[in-house]
Amino acid sequence: MNHTAPIAHDLFGISWLDVNLANLFMVAVSSAVVFILSVIASRKLQMRPTGLQNFMEWIVEFVKGIISDTMDWKTGKIFLPLGLTLITYILVSNLLGVATVGVIGHDLWWKSPTADATLTLTLSGMVILLTHFYGIKIQGMKHYLKGYVSPSPIMLPFKIIEEFTNTLTLGLRLFGNIYAGEVLLGLLVMLATANIPFGFIFAAVPMLAWQGFSVFIGGIQAFVFTMLTMVYLSHKVSSDH
Amino acid sequence: MYSYIDVLSVGASVGGLRVGDMLVQLFFFLLLLYLVKKFAWGPIINMMQKREEYVANEIDAAEKSRADAEKASQEAQERLKQMKQEAQKIVDDAKEAGQKQEQEIIRAAREEANRLKESAQADIQNEKEKALQALQDKVASLSVLIATKVIEKEIDEKDQEKLINEYIKEVGEEL
Incomplete structure (x- = not known):
């Protein structure tokens, strides 16, 4: 039972536009989760912070640091x-796969x-492009080229x-860590389901x-990214570089 | 039955860089960035900034009121010192004035006494002189009376002679 990706080929009749629908779905889910959690946590902001607001402010202070x-x-x-x-989106994305892996038919959804x-490299590529953009914007073209x-x-x-290399390492580090975690979780599920009484126990x-470790890895990788x-x-x- | 190869195919989506996936990821990330910035992080950061400013303002205000209080207390101290000095001055002045008045009174009393004494002495002198005058007048008239009586009674040639001489001699002495 090979798990395949639900790929939609040649979207809108454009020959190079293939979309992995699972990716689309999961990106949308991650974004929605991040958005909903952020908005819920930042309702009823007060001068004297309580509960979730404290947590959100802690994240702000963390990133500020x-x-x-x-x-x-x-x-x-x-x-x-x-x-x-970045940190909230990647953290949530990492943790979504730790909780469970869902398969419908042969497709991994x-x-x-x-x-x-693809997705991590997109993120890293976007980040590297942003560095160039802000490098030129803040330091000026001359200083940028002199660099x-x-x-x-x-x-x-x-x-x-x-x-x-920066783009590749940034994206592939994240991908490798999370993918490896999911592979191992998949193997353990295999073991558990292959031999019901003993495999499950083992x-x-x-x-x-490993799930605990994956949560840890997910946090670390979000921070590292x-x-x-x-x-x-x-x-x-x-200017000092 | 599952096999090891099956499990590895969990990552079937690894292969290939699909442009569509990239666009989807980029679109969703940028949308998320915009939305959370607008609805979540923006307000939180604003609130934190507001609190920071508030705390800074409070600290400034506290500092200012402390300085004010210090200044006021210093002023009060100064005022108190000034008041004390003034009070001391008033007491001193009063003391001095009292002493002056005392001396004045004593001097006036002494003068009055002197004046009274002098006038009393003058009166006494006056009375004495008056009495002497009166006595003299009385003696003169008495002596004239006696003289007339004596003359009437037993003046003779011889006596007259002697009296005249005596008189002349007396006059001569007086001259």
Whole structure:
């Protein structure tokens, strides 16, 4: 029973436009979950914070700390919403696949959106493009171009390669961690269902441990992705680089 | 039965970079970014900023009121000191005035006494002189009377002679 992806080929008759409907579905679900949770948590804001507002403010302070660690707060201030959205979206995406994996027919519908390399690379590519955009916007074109040849013109090829490797490592690190976690969870489910009395017993404890670890990994990877985003941004927008 | 290969196919979606997936991801992420910024993080960040400003304002106000209180207390102290000095001055003035008045009174009393004494002495002198005058007048008229009586009774040639001489001698002495 091979699990396949529900791919819609040649959407709207456009030959290159294939869409994995499961990805579409999961991205929409993750975004909706993040949006709903954020909005619920930020209702009834008060001067004297209580309950969920405290938690949300803690997240804000956390991301603020990440940004302040990597760059001057005055320039990094505008990246706060980006960092907040990244960390919450990736965290929720990571955790969706830890809770369960859903299969309808042969198609895998419910999983972490971040367990798909296409989606993580899209996110990382977007981040790298943003670093270039803000690098030019904040430092100016001249300073931006000078960054490629400093401290010496020999660095030019390496600097150009770095942009691509940054994109790849940023996206694939997230994908690899989450995908590996899901694969192992899938294996444990296999073991549990293959041999009902013994396999289930043998699989239950590792399953529990691995799910806990996956939650941990999910949090760490969300943090790492946000952190690296801010590091790459600071390379481009800080004047001391 | 499941097989190991089946399980690995959980990641069937790994292969291939589908443009549609990318567009979907990008669209949803940017939409999410916009929506949560507008409805969740924006208000929270605003609230945090507002609280920060509020706290800063409160601290400033507290600092200001503390400074005001200090200033007021200093002023009060100054005022108190001034008042004390003024009171001291008033007491001193009063003391001085009292002493002056005392001396004045004593001096006036002494003067009055002197004046009274002098006038009494003058009166006494006057009375004495008056009495002496009166006595002198009386003696003169008495002596004239006696003289007439004596003369009437037993003046003779010889006596007259002697009296005249005596008189002349007396006059001569007086001259």
